[in-house]
Amino acid sequence: MTCRYELHNLLKEERLSGASLLTFANKQDIQGALSPDEIAKVLNLEAMDNSRHWRIVGCSAYTGDGLLEGFDWLVQDVAS
Template sequence: METRLNGKRLSGASLLIFANKQDIQGSLSPDEIAKVLNLEAMDKSRHWRIVGCSAYTGEGLLEGFDWLVQDIASRIYMLD
């Protein structure tokens, strides 16, 4: 999986991972998911974030999409 996440075609892309089912006991935390995916080893220029959420309650969904919009917007304005 590391190869695909670090692929040249994705260079500069924002990566948002929703860690769903956080309302269920025993689900992996965002930090645990980051370790499993080895995201800390990813190229430091790559922007990524894991947001814990529950599609059932809606918790975390706005936070994740807000981060994504802000991250993309910050780089669009840098290109001007």
């Protein structure tokens, strides 16, 4: 999968070492949308080393659900 390949190559960049990765899984209000767990599997995020902090948050840009949760996680992760 091209997206997975490009993401893993990008995250190997030395200048991004230690950077947090927040992914919003948009359109969760639409039936058939991939769940955050399914997206993590497709992107093979479990294969990343444990030094990388990442999270996929289900959201809906239409309703706003999940957006604050994602940004809260990012702020807390960067602060720690």
